[in-house]
Amino acid sequence: MKKSLLSLMVAASFATSANDNWQTIETENFKVHFPKAYQSWATSAANELEVVREKVKEQQNRVLEKQVDVIVFDPYNQSNGFAIPSSVDPMMAFFATPPQSDTVISNSSGWQQLLVLHEYVHLVHLAQPTRSEWRQKLRNFSSAYDIAHNPTPRWAAEGYATLLESQMTGRGRLHDNYVESLIIQFAKEGSLPSYSQLSEEDGGYMAGSMAYLVGVRFLQWLEHNYSKEQLDAVWTRMQAVKKRDFDSAFTGVFLEKPSKLYRRFVAEYTHKALTQEANQTALETKRWFDLNYIQTAPSLSPDEDKIAIVSKDKDGNTKLTIYATEENADAIKEFEEAQKELLEDDAKDIANSKPTSFKKETKETLNSINRKGILNPVWRDNSTLVYGAFSVANNEMNTLHQDLFSWNSETSETKQLTQFANVRRFSLADNNTAYAERVEYGYSQLVKIDLTSGEMSDLTQPSLQTVYDFPQYQNNKLAYLKTKLNQNWALWVKDLTSNNDVSVPMPKGYQFLSYPKWSENGESIYYVAGVNGQTNLYRYTFASDKLEQLSAGQQVMQYPMPSKQHGLLYLAVNSEGPDIYQLSDNASVTEVTERALSPKAATNKAEQPSLPPAKIYQQTAGAQRDYSPSNQTMSFTLAEQYNSASTALLHVGVKGKDLLNKLSWQFGGAIDNKNALNGAYLDVKYQLDKWQFLAHAFDYKLKAANQYQHPDVLAAEEDATGAYLQASYPYRNGAFKLNSHLAYSYKDIGDSHNQWLALGANQIWQRDWQTFAIGQTASARVYSGDSSQGSWQGFDANVALFGKAWNMPLYVDYQTKQRDDMLMNIGGFASSLIKPEAQAERSLINELPFYSALSDDYQRFGAGFAFKQNTPWLYVSQHELNNSELATSYGIKLNSQFDFAVAPSVLNDINIDFGIAKIEGDTIQDEVRGWIGLWYSL
Incomplete structure (x- = not known):
């Protein structure tokens, strides 16, 4: 609903591949797939889906006749969902974590009902079959055309x-x-x-x-x-x-x-x-700190001499910055000197007006590490902040959890305080105790956390009907927000000694509620509430039972921060992002005499037909079984590759997969118009928990002399038939990832044969500070083979250092391939026919045609940089055979692989390869060569 569909499908591909304990509930019109831990949420969703379908059918006079696949999971520990509006294979994904009070999706009768309705409307709206018979037949035939039809x-x-x-x-x-x-x-x-x-x-x-x-x-x-x-x-x-x-x-x-x-x-x-x-009357307030773009969760230090705030720039870089709260004397002096110099140069000039506020002095900055975010910082003492960020359990590979971390701004030390706790907003009672809202499997609750041990104890029971937010501790009392199904958010205060809860009054007719904050003495509490299309700041004083309104719709207010030294600070949103304002002590205050009688939400603006009140359904909606990958969808595929050194290939095939990509396959053929390379292929991939099994069969004919650059090649021909099998297993420890594999291949080439067994591993590690990053990859493989000419051995190795400097990606790498008692043929490009990992007797180089040379020793030295992430590389590579230079190539290239597990099969296993390079060598014709291609490879 909020993130881009692309990023959400990527998340889905991560999470669905990490868990094999999936179930399916099948109703008349839906199949709901979910990990066992989401049983209650999924059971309720299966019921809600049928209710929503009938009401949408009544409202729209349209319905989807296709049975819809639905995934329930929680890859981000955040609220979201998406739909893929295919007329052939429609599907939806629901993220179980409910939204927080300050989000634009917090106003609902229930998160599940809102999510089901919104995403199902997408399908009914966008996935209708066309009334053109031939276009619909084409949509049935090709998933790519189906999804792209009538955007x-x-x-x-x-x-x-x-x-x-x-x-x-x-x-x-x-x-x-x-x-x-x-x-x-x-x-x-x-x-x-x-x-x-x-x-x-x-x-x-x-x-x-x-x-x-x-x-x-x-x-x-x-x-x-x-x-x-x-x-x-x-x-x-x-x-x-x-x-x-x-x-x-x-x-x-x-x-x-x-x-x-x-x-x-x-x-x-x-x-x-x-x-x-x-x-409106003017609000007596002044800008205290001029900020820009996304700024959130400001927090004043205990001594009020510093303020911490989380920011995100337009490139998505997140950081936590600590600023001094005092006026920036250096900035003021610099401004005054600049104006003085301006008038000295031109006495008739007009100096700049003095800003209402100057940028605060930056004291310290913490950048998000490895894109794990920074959330909701709270001061532990005057030099240490506790904040939220995402973590990944090693045994889950990719599912994100929200945890608590600490940062000492004086020593720059960061420390993880909880392990996969799934806690969101929190408040500190002392240096070792936090109260937080926790969400797991869609259940929300309040918990108490020992920050020394990371252990949690329940303050409330986990619930699908109730959602909590903004716990705020003060003087052994805990203020918190709570919403139940069909209600608005409400503000409560729990006495942690007596365990009694009392509600805080709200203005009559309120709907939005968020950002509670205790006054510095704990005698009153501030919050932001919305009435009649406006949001305003309120203050409730407990002893006098007085509710006061401090604004009248002049600004969009967030995060009130009452303080002793700076008065009442708050964020005010404008079209460029929030700024921090300071409310005048003389600002008018209006006592609120009409109060809301209950938090029950008004639904009088609903139009008929309307949905019934939200509920968590417990009854069985359909038959439940273990998820089975046997329910396959398939699509026709068309792909093409062109390589100016070798040939051009047209791929025609069929791809299939189940929804969660446990079992996927493809078969097809590739032909060119020069009879240089053509053949057929079959791929099957199966995921069993973390294990992945791959089978690749091929039958192709290669005539080197028919390539575009035939003067540079050996007069060789291949008539090859064979198969390749591989089993792989991943391991993760923080930012360190390792994927080990065992592989076997058998190939008949004319009257000869070649078979081999290989053991290998691919490893990657990186640390990303956003503007700067460093990482390394390494891969190695050892072979033991047997061919018609006798037994042989060999190994492959590749190492690379990569990173970013001032947001510019760069790399250096080295590759070597060594064979004993076997020659490798050098050159050529990867395709659905020729899978690199299945070709031990080949070293593929895009810039060279197949059979440019034969050698038992190949090395490559390379380096490159790009101007921006996910853009083409400017690169140089030197290729050597037996320690003698074969060729040097330099130019521009891009290679990407895309795999969106829950999307239709045509959007999975995509390889995109592009490059233009100048190649030079003593035995190579110096010229510019290019290649471009899109093809599928499991």
Whole structure:
């Protein structure tokens, strides 16, 4: 729902491959797959899915006839989900962790209901079969065409699912006070996204959320100003016999382009925001710290001389920075001197206006290590912070858990305090005790943590019906937020001595609630609540039972920080990110006399048909069994490779897999127009817990003299048939990963044969500080073989150092291949026919044609750099045979492998290879050579 579909599918591929204890519940219209630990969540989801399907069918007058596959798991220990809208193999994935109170998806009757509804609407909306028979047959034949058919703009896809999530529940992002206050703030600044920006995932602050938050409001505007029927007609027209894209389908109904109507919507919404602003009194506050982009979870040190805050830049780099709270005298002096110098140079010039605040002095910075994040820092003492970050259990390989870590800013020492605890927000009672909210398998609870031992004890029982957030300790009392199904968030205070809980009053008509914070003396508590499309800051004093409102919708407030030295600080969000403000002691305060009677959520904005109240279903929804990979889906595949040194290959095949990619396979053929290389192949891969088994069979003919660069090659021909078998097992210890394998190959080449047994391992380690990184890889393999010419032995080895400097990736590497009593043929490229690991008698080099040379000793020295992560490398390689130089190549190249386990088979096992290089050598024709290809290899 929030992260990009690409990153979510990657997460799914990690998590599904790490656990073999999967179950399946099959209902009439869904198959729900889940690890055994998620039994209760999945059982309830299976029931909810059938309820949602019937209500969506009634609302949409559309339904999916296909049985839908659903995955329940929790790869990130965070809230999310996604749908793959295939008309042939539709699927959804649900992340069980519920959202926290300050997120834009916190307003729901229940996380499970919201998630099921939102993702299922995606399928009904986007996965409908087309009414064109020939196009639908093509969709049935090719998963790639099926998914790419009639792409809908992201804003329309996400906006429509968000619209129905709100209309059918009366909750959701359309009716969320926090979201409304955010969009109003952007509108007041003239910063609502343009139509071309509306679907973007990257860019400015909150850019990726605008497809949901603004898209839904634009769609609602269309329904109100035109009609629901007209909007619905757009989706009907997109699946017509006549081929239409979204703009054509939209314009034919509304008689205007969507971009033009969107501009009108922005104008009206901006007018609404400015009218609201004009009727507000000014808030007596001043900017205390001017920040930029994503800033979150500020925390004042016990002595109040420092403030820590987590930031994330546009490249996704996360860091925890400690700033001095006092005014930056050096920055002020530098500004004043610059203005003085300006006027000395030109007395008639006008000096810059003095900023309302100067950047605070940076004291210390902690960068996120290996992209594990930094969350919710809390001061342990005046030099040490405890914070959350993600960790990975060695026996799970890839599933992320949230844990607590400490950082001593004076010694720079970091230490992990818990092990795979799955704790989110927390508060410290003393140096050794924390109170936290824990989520595991979808269950939320409050726990007490001994930071010395890492042991946890329950404060509340784990629950699927109740979610907790923002525990705040003060004077042996614990304030915390809690929401139950069909309720708003509520603020409670637990007396840890008597174990009694009391509720904190809320303003009448509130919906959003977050960011509780005790006053410095513990006599009152601050929080942010939303009423009537605005969010405001409140203060409740316990002794006098007085509830006061400290703002009136002028700002989008977050994280109040009452202090003795600096008054009341808080974050205020604008279109460029939050800044820290200081509320004036003279700011007007309004006593709230009308209070909410209960936290029960209002659903009066729901439209019929609407969903019933959310619940956790316990009854059996269908038959349950162990997950079986025998339920296979398949797709036709088409791929092509071109290599100017060798030949061009056209691959035609069929791929298949089960949903979790436990059993996958492909077969097909490859041909070229020069009769240099052609043949057939069959691959099968099976995952059993961590073990992976691979079988590759091939039958190909290679005629070296028919290649493009035939003057440079030996006049050799191969008519090869054979098979390759491999079993591999992974191991992980922190950032160290090792994959060991045992392999066997047999090949007939004409009248001769070659067979061998190999034992090998691939290893990688890295440490990533974001701007800088260092890592290394190593691989080794030893062979023992037997051929028609006799027995032989050999080994392969490869080592590489890689890293980043100022965000620029770079590497150096070395490769060697040695054979005793056997010659390797040098050159050629990898393909579905020729799998490198199955070719012990070959050393593949893209820049050279097959059979450029024969040798028993090959070495390569290489280095390269790129301007940015995941962009092509500028590289140089030197190739040697028997310690004599064969060739030097330099140019640009890119090689990537993609494997998204839960996606359709056509989106798995993809290899992309591209390069342009100049090659030089005494026996090689000096020239520029190139290659480009996309092919499949299990």
